[in-house]
Amino acid sequence: MTDAELVCLARGGQRAATEQLARRWSARVLAVCCARIGCRSAAEDLAQETLFRGLRGLATLDNPDKFGPWLRGIAIRVCGDWLRSRATADIPFSRLGDDSLDPLDRAETPPERIEDEDSRRRLLDEIHALPEDLREVILLHYFDDLTYDDAAELLGVSRATVNSRLAKARELMARKLASLVR
Amino acid sequence: MMPMDCEQIREQLNALVDGQLDAALRAGVESHLSECADCRTARDTLESLDGVLVQALGAVRRQSTAVADRAVARWQAELPVARPSRFEMRDAARSLAAAAVGFLLAALLFGQRPRPQQPVIGPTVTETPIAASEPTKPTVARVVLATGPLFFKPNAASDWETVPQSRIANFTCPSESGLRTEAATLCELVTPDGGHVRLNEKTEIALPSVDEIALVGGQLWCQSVKGSPLRMTAAQPAATETTWTCATESESLASLPPDGAFRILAVSGVVDVATERGQQSLTSGMACSPTAGELSVRQSSDEFLLASRWMQPLMTREGHNSPELSRRVDALLARIGRAKVSFLFEQDLRNLGEYGALPLLRYVQTAKADAERERRQTAMQILSDTAPIWMVPDLIALLEDADAFIRSSAAGALTRLTRETQGLTAEDWQSDRSRWAAGITGWQAWWTQHSVSCPLPPAGVPPRDNATPSPNSSPLLKARN
Numbered sequence: 001m002t003d004a005e006l007v008c009l010a011r012g013g014q015r016a017a018t019e020q021l022a023r024r025w026s027a028r029v030l031a032v033c034c035a036r037i038g039c040r041s042a043a044e045d046l047a048q049e050t051l052f053r054g055l056r057g058l059a060t061l062d063n064p065d066k067f068g069p070w071l072r073g074i075a076i077r078v079c080g081d082w083l084r085s086r087a088t089a090d091i092p093f094s095r096l097g098d099d100s101l102d103p104l105d106r107a108e109t110p111p112e113r114i115e116d117e118d119s120r121r122r123l124l125d126e127i128h129a130l131p132e133d134l135r136e137v138i139l140l141h142y143f144d145d146l147t148y149d150d151a152a153e154l155l156g157v158s159r160a161t162v163n164s165r166l167a168k169a170r171e172l173m174a175r176k177l178a179s180l181v182r
Numbered sequence: 183m184m185p186m187d188c189e190q191i192r193e194q195l196n197a198l199v200d201g202q203l204d205a206a207l208r209a210g211v212e213s214h215l216s217e218c219a220d221c222r223t224a225r226d227t228l229e230s231l232d233g234v235l236v237q238a239l240g241a242v243r244r245q246s247t248a249v250a251d252r253a254v255a256r257w258q259a260e261l262p263v264a265r266p267s268r269f270e271m272r273d274a275a276r277s278l279a280a281a282a283v284g285f286l287l288a289a290l291l292f293g294q295r296p297r298p299q300q301p302v303i304g305p306t307v308t309e310t311p312i313a314a315s316e317p318t319k320p321t322v323a324r325v326v327l328a329t330g331p332l333f334f335k336p337n338a339a340s341d342w343e344t345v346p347q348s349r350i351a352n353f354t355c356p357s358e359s360g361l362r363t364e365a366a367t368l369c370e371l372v373t374p375d376g377g378h379v380r381l382n383e384k385t386e387i388a389l390p391s392v393d394e395i396a397l398v399g400g401q402l403w404c405q406s407v408k409g410s411p412l413r414m415t416a417a418q419p420a421a422t423e424t425t426w427t428c429a430t431e432s433e434s435l436a437s438l439p440p441d442g443a444f445r446i447l448a449v450s451g452v453v454d455v456a457t458e459r460g461q462q463s464l465t466s467g468m469a470c471s472p473t474a475g476e477l478s479v480r481q482s483s484d485e486f487l488l489a490s491r492w493m494q495p496l497m498t499r500e501g502h503n504s505p506e507l508s509r510r511v512d513a514l515l516a517r518i519g520r521a522k523v524s525f526l527f528e529q530d531l532r533n534l535g536e537y538g539a540l541p542l543l544r545y546v547q548t549a550k551a552d553a554e555r556e557r558r559q560t561a562m563q564i565l566s567d568t569a570p571i572w573m574v575p576d577l578i579a580l581l582e583d584a585d586a587f588i589r590s591s592a593a594g595a596l597t598r599l600t601r602e603t604q605g606l607t608a609e610d611w612q613s614d615r616s617r618w619a620a621g622i623t624g625w626q627a628w629w630t631q632h633s634v635s636c637p638l639p640p641a642g643v644p645p646r647d648n649a650t651p652s653p654n655s656s657p658l659l660k661a662r663n
Contacts, residue, residue, distance in 0.1 A: 019254050026250035044249050045524055051253035052525075056260065081556060081587075082519075123238055141200070142239035143246065148202045167196040174231050 031139035319356035330367030511541035
């Protein structure tokens with residue numbers, strides 16, 4: 001079922017459709033928030049806030065086909081407000097590991113590829129160091145296996161741009177993380 | 183298809199690794215790779231990096247499901263219709279607890295979900311007259327209020343009897359008696375020296391003697407006054423007795439669930455806990471679990487906010503200007519956006535309705551520092567949904583706020599309350615002054631025309647004058663100073 005169909009059902013009062021929309025988009029919204037604020041714990045709160053505002057404001061969405069870009073717009077505003085008002089906005093991405101609920105916790109990371117905490121932090125540092133547009137496309141791709149076409153539609157860019165941003169991001173990371181990759 | 187050179191192939195390698203190439207293009211790329219060692223190395227490097235990233239970032243998907251669930255729970259809690267019943271809400275709260283185990287452990291052990299304040303309702307069992315308390319027994323506590331039926335027994339050997347509705351207020355509990363609340367009933371008592379005790383629903387206390395109240399089961403809050411420590415006891419089945427004493431001007435919460443661990447939380451001041459095998463002095467924010475006589479202590483800043491949620495209906499009984507209510511609103515607001523269970527705290531603020539609206543309004547009116555901007559916007563966002571009709575002049579004054587979010591939220595609240603928009607959208611209120619200046623004039627004219635038919639603020643809130651509201655003339659703005 002497409003986003004637009006789910007939006008129409010949700011507007012009609014079908015809670016299951018609303019829940020499906022939230023679950024379908026949660027990883028992508030989290031990626032958008034992580035790309036902007038880095039700090040995972042706060043990013044989860046902001047992603048939750050984004051989804052909540054999106055669900056609450058479905059009636060104001062002019063074009064149900066544009067649910068994704070509309071929700072991303074909410075996420076960007078939510079994160080922007082947070083960044084402007086928080087002294088903690090500059091928490092480096094690599095400090096995510098300090099959070100015991102960090103989904104990127106080392107327990108999730110097979111030891112054969114990322115051998116120690118330092119390697120993991122280096123990886124996160126390099127993601128955080130990427131330009132925001134590259135960081136967003138990398139996180140969207142790995143948080144939710146987004147296809148190039150879906151990512152292009154969400155970001156409002158061409159498929160070729162998605163391809164080039166992913167390639168550029170990987171090129172930069174591969175150069176910095178030579179010891180982690182073959 | 184024309185054969186591609188290495189540069190063209192490199193441009194396609196990412197799409198190849200990501201499975202985004204169509205069949206024809208993939209065949210062309212793979213054909214080249216079979217013959218070009220440099221491009222194969224580039225492909226291998228890319229695959230290796232991809233593997234590292236998949237392993238490091240792919241796990242986020244599982245976490246994002248919990249984010250979605252919390253957002254849906256918040257959304258459902260706000261639905262104006264088909265609001266979950268009391269019991270469904272409790273189940274929902276328990277589900278949410280699983281998502282934030284550490285913090286919500288306190289909520290499960292100490293507190294139940296706050297419920298709307300209820301009038302005193304009729305007893306659920308046949309009302310039988312209670313014999314007058316024996317005059318020779320001293321009073322241990324006196325009932326101030328109850329939100330439902332109360333049950334009383336004069337001594338341990340007696341049967342439970344319903345306290346008649348007409349006698350609930352000022353009902354005295356003598357020594358050796360017992361008192362019990364049922365589902366959906368909250369109760370507040372005072373001791374002869376001024377101490378306060380609140381009972382959550384399904385809570386039983388025994389009052390063996392003056393200066394001693396024993397928690398038999400359930401949850402209670404107690405507060406001592408200056409110069410009069412308040413002594414409480416609890417005895418778990420097959421366990422030693424625990425005593426905790428609220429030192430002068432101290433507060434504590436205690437929970438003795440039927441199938442869980444006994445816990446005591448110091449809310450303010452000093453609370454001394456003692457068992458046969460040890461003792462501890464708790465200060466604000468410290469929680470203690472007596473287990474087999476041993477005392478284990480830990481600190482949690484959010485625990486009190488969670489553990490005291492059940493008391494919200496009682497906090498509103500002092501009216502809109504209650505200092506306790508203001509403190510809770512301030513504490514909840516301070517933790518929204520900072521705690522992992524922010525959604526619960528926001529829900530608590532919304533549940534307070536117009537009782538929470540006045541402290542929120544005062545915060546919005548007074549907090550001007552840049553560092554407070556986000557918190558101020560959060561307060562305004564909630565206020566937009568909860569402000570009562572008597573706040574219309576204050577909302578009109580906020581239409582000229584320097585913060586666009588505050589302006590548009592105030593306009594949203596006014597529209598909710600009056601069905602008027604003055605021809606402006608939320609976007610207009612977030613734009614330059616030229617877009618919304620006429621709206622100010624319109625709202626001031628609206629107020630001039632309608633102020634006589636709008637209700638006055640309730641008792642306890644300083645009355646407003648009939649002047650056209652402006653940031654400098656709002657009586658509530660004056661009141662805060």
